[in-house]
Amino acid sequence: MDEIIAHARRDHPDEACGVVAGPTGSDRPERFVPMLNAARSPTFYEFDSMDLLHLYREMDDNDEDPVVIYHSHTATEAYPSRTDVSYASEPGAHYVLVSTGTDGDVEFRSFRIVDGEVTEEPVDIVDGE
Known part of the structure; x- marks a missing residue:
């Protein structure tokens, strides 16, 4: 959580984005991977397609899944926009x-977004040790 917030503050006023990977099937976020917002926009984020390809290959090699996909909103509430939902x-x-x-x-x-349906979920912070 602290690393995600720090990344969002660093990239402000542009939206920040990234992934937290974890062991396949575990739902445990373990490896923080800040990404570059290729759109470099305060209202939109886009992963660079080559960076994303490299990340997915790396996660595949490490038996990892994208447990958390994050981005920031710089002027609106932390709720998925229609664009966010369409790209999920x-x-x-x-x-x-x-x-x-x-x-x-x-x-x-935090939200689950499945088939265009947005469901907010509680955020539980646990000690990583």
């Missing part, structure tokens, strides 16, 4: 949104 292609992933806003407060929320 990993039904097993937790879609985390961080709102960095302009007042310094951070909103951190």
